[in-house]
Amino acid sequence: MQKVRIISRLDIKGPNVVKGIHLEGLRIMGKPEEFARHYYEDGADELFFQDTVASLYDRNSLHDIISRTAKKIFIPLTVGGGLRSIDDIRAVLRAGADKVSINTAAIKDPSFIHEAALHFGSSTIVVAIEAIKQRDGKYLAYMDNGREETGLEVVEWAKKVEQLGAGEIVITSVDREGTGEGFDVELTRMVSEAVTIPVIAHGGAGSTADIKEVIEGAKVDAVAIASILHYGTIREQSLQGSYASEGNTTFMKSGRDYTKITPLTLREIKSELSRQGIPIRIN
């Protein structure tokens, strides 16, 4: 069986790594370069940077963070948020990104996916789908970080995205994102079975068992995780009394929130998955 990638996702707002719930209520965690460096050294298979507010301002502001990161980190970097044009994509690729993730611009103009794939190759173009489950059980795609409804049905949209030339899909369950309640395996499986391009599961990881469940249940190629690692990092750093104490971490230390998330390091997660028979790269 092919190795499953474990991707560290870094949501960025301004100069900071942030983390919220349902893509909202962002809290500052610390400096992107330091988190990135830590995850690289800890065995991340890929890093995924998302500019969380870019869509609102129609621009991606991660160029400096990416170019500083790419000088020292030699694993794939995917960058998303506010990418609207071929020139926008070229600029982040020139800054050192290997792949770009697009959502809002693809929904507003699906031909943008095709155009981008022609310019940069399918394998450079990741389409992000942010899904919210409706009362009738249907999943609809949203844009602007889960803020705006599009009326697009998720599986139909995933198929269309593949036809248009996307090289990969990241499927986010907005309902689960940041909650630690586990992935929406049903949603992820529907998307994974509908397409023949790689699929990344995102949103809801609270434990290694959750990650195992979505890999086995939805047959995804990759899993993107954030909170579980950030809290793991802060746990480690606060033990050492170093930089992350700058972040707003009192909410964590209070012990009231996020009880469903087990703070873990990448190394702990990967070795546990491997021990349980999931094909994982151990380095």
Add this chain to the structure above:
Amino acid sequence: MSKVVIVDYQLGNLFSVKQALENIGLVVEVSSDPASLPGAAAVVLPGVGAFGDAMKNLNDTGMSDALRGYIAEGKPFMGVCLGLQLLFTESEEFGSSKGLNVLPGTVKRFANHEDSKGNIVRVPQIAWNEIYPDGRDWSVTPFQSLNPNEHMYFVHSFFVEPQESGVTLSKTQYHDKEYTSSVLKENIFACQFHPEKSGNKGLSIYKNWASLNNLI
């Protein structure tokens, strides 16, 4: 110090290849000018994207002839990803496109039907996958510091089928398909995976290549 030229033909991420080469202490020039090749101590041809577009750009700028001439002189050459595929005779992408034809062979697409275990073969392959020797000893090659079955990062829909079996340096398995993941023939070294995206083990490939060619 002598400089290494990275060929820029407007496709793919040259930045990371440049960072990797600089990281191991090389002086790098990114150039789309064929006139930069004769003075180069070594040439790297990277690239991600479409074979046909790449060849068109290389032909239009006169870079194709310059590359063939450079390689024929026996000077150190390294290809990465599309830069491996372009060395071959032709690609079956969108009908057929002619390559540099430095190595005889064809470039084919992974078939994305189910494998023998019923799993979907997803194309492109975007994965860390293992490279292993195929009958050739890795000592005194750019892989001299690697263990067999080391993981490298791959992003590709197409793979090469060399006609000369002796050129294959490593193979890799994607679902049921075993294919050539790197070649080494005299001064020509090229790999399908991205050493510049494969962590410290990947960087050591650039380092070994540079040191075997007396660049560092």
